[in-house]
Amino acid sequence: MRYQASGAKSSAFVKKTVVPAIAAAAAVSLGGAAHASGTPAGTAISNTATATYDLPGGGTGTVTSNTVTLKVDELIDVTVAWKDPGDVLGAAGAAGQVLSFTVTNGGNGSGQFSLASVAALGGDDFDPTITAIVLDTNGNGVYDPGVDTVYVPGTNDPTIAADGSTTVFILSTLPLGANDGNRARAQLSAASKKGTGAPGTTFAGAGTGGVAAVVGLTGGKGQADGWYKVQKAAVAFVKTASVTDPFGGATQVPGATITYTLAATVSGTGSLANLKVSDAIPSGTTYKPGTITLDGTALSDAADADAGTFTGSAVAVTLGTVASGTTRTVTFKVKIN
Amino acid sequence: MRTSLALLALVAPAAALAQTPGAVQLVSSIKVEHVRKGPDGKPQRVVEEAKKVVPGDGLIFSFAYRNAGAKPATGFVITDPLPANVAFAGGETPGALYSVDRGKSWGPLASLRVPTANGGSRAATSADVNGIRWAFPAIPPGGSGQVSFRGLVK
CATH class of the missing domain: 2.60.40.740 (Immunoglobulin-like)
Incomplete structure (x- = not known):
């Protein structure tokens, strides 16, 4: 007896199925940016299943499925955190007052980030005068005048590896007129140069190795406020x-x-x-x-x-x-x- | 005589009834779940072709099988080693067996243990799963079906 040729178009019997237990897994499938760095962008995920069954006369027959390969796209995520342990204390009129921030690439591919600062914010007692954004060039986490490089947008935008982070400083002068105990905040923001936007926004070919870059839950940008407090x-x-x-x-x-x-x-x-x-x-x-x-x-x-x-x-x-x-x-x- | 013939058929070795090579087909597919804003403005989950996959995405691994032969395929077992970078996330077709040692041993998850650094062992969790299989006593001629499970891109 001859068996039907196995060349029957395989797709013909792949049903458009409703996957069982769809609700049960809902909680785990919406993780998004929760995964720190995750599988590197461009990684291939390949899957092949096998089936075995009894053969006449003993032994085992094996059938191997087609191999499905997916390429992991790049997730764009960035967070900024203020890292000073508390208000940075400075005298009224003092220049070069340093706020320290950590910029973390929460995505799965290396990327460049543009930085910006804002001093004119509400909810505080005065506005400091921001004089520079400085990159922690020597990577020691501490501001070193003359060693760490002043940030120039578009010129030395920091490159941060997947799941990596870098320290960025804001230098400000506190106004002479500020009173003892006055507090003020300054904000550092970072945005992926690969793109920003609503989560899910896709930039074709923008990811590492030419995969798509997909905006994650952070929208591809982050910001944090640091605080100064005047001591007079x-x-x-x-x-x-x-x-x-x-x-x-x-x-x-x-x-x-x-x-x-x-x-x-x-x-x-x-x-x-x-x-x-x-x-x-x-x-x-x-x-x-x-x-x-x-x-x-x-x-x-x-x-x-x-x-x-x-x-x-x-x-x-x-x-x-x-x-x-x-x-x-x-x-x-x-x-x- | 008729009776004895029938008896003969009943006692025939199982192997004679078994399926021959090439008669069983297995097709795997992976779909991805994305969250989109639905028509009512609320987020809703959409299962679609895996054209765009990022860490944290949920994947649905499906295996469609079919016995294209004229005899039952007995002792039928579908086995999938989880790809690297994919975490098992449940949602599997009932009746699955699991491996936490890359296919060396199989069993219900509750029966499996994972060695620990201090030489002991601990109960396995779904995070330890690195293989999944389904066993069927027999797939009748022309029979088909599908099994699936969920994974999460690490």
């Missing part, structure tokens, strides 16, 4: 004097000693840098050598390693950087001529 410190000086006369009293007579106390108190938030206290010796008095103290510790009169100096007409003490909420106290003595 102010210093107040309070000067007091006490007199000790040679007779054990407190009368201002020739020969009496006046002890001047200068208290410098820094208020607000942050700190003041290069703070220096100087006070001229009043006329009619003579500085008593070796009497400068800072917070109770004696300082020398010479311009040397310690902070105190007697210039011949004034006492000067270099306090350096003083944090807000701190009081530094300088004393010196003069004799009434």
Whole structure:
């Protein structure tokens, strides 16, 4: 007995079927961008099934199905995240204040991304002046002036590998008029140069290796806000004097000693840098050598390693950087001529 | 005599009834599920030819079989090794057996175990599946059907 030739057109018996259990799998099939990088764009997925059955006289017959091959297209997805642990603190008027962002290619193919920044946003206290977007050229995640390259749109758009990420910095100047505690945000956005649009939008041939590029759930672009907070410190000086006369009293007579106390108190938030206290010796008095103290510790009169100096007409003490909420106290003595 | 002939037929070895080579056909196809905005504006799932596939897409693997011969195809088993980069996602035609060791052993998923790094083993999950098969006692002459399962592009 002859069997029908197996060349019967195979497609003739592939029914247009309704796949069973369609609802059961719905939850897993809508994942979309949830897969970090996924199968690389251009990868072939090939499937061949086999069937076996008993042969007359024992043994097993094998039939191999046709092979179906799919090429994985490129998914375009990008996310931007602000990576500073909290508000970036800066003084009013300070330049070069750095916000750090991570731009992540959530797609399955390497791609270039264009970057943009916005400072004029609502919901904050002021607008910083963005001076540059900088790429983390040396890849250490930290802004290195002079090493990391300033971003120029269309010229050095960063290329990010599938599932890779890169650090991008926004540099801003905070306005002088901003008050202590004021907050402001600046936004970094990144967009795939392969295309953006509604999820599912397809760009034929735009993907790695010539496959189609398909916009993912992020729309092919992402953005994040970073925050600045102004720290404004102010210093107040309070000067007091006490007199000790040679007779054990407190009368201002020739020969009496006046002890001047200068208290410098820094208020607000942050700190003041290069703070220096100087006070001229009043006329009619003579500085008593070796009497400068800072917070109770004696300082020398010479311009040397310690902070105190007697210039011949004034006492000067270099306090350096003083944090807000701190009081530094300088004393010196003069004799009434 | 008639009776004994009939008896003879009944006791004939099964092999004599089995199908000969080339009489069974198997065609595989893959379709993809996409989510589109339907006419009512709500997203709806569309099953279509796999022209565009990206990670995260759901795939439907289907295998159509047909016994084009004149005898039953006994001991009929359809086996599919899951392609690399595809995760098993359920939705399979009932009666499937699974492999989590690339076809070395087969069984219901609940019976399978996966070795762990510390030398022990753990119960297999659908994520471990790397082979699926269906076994039929016999496909009658002219009989056909289809089995399918779902996969997810990794």
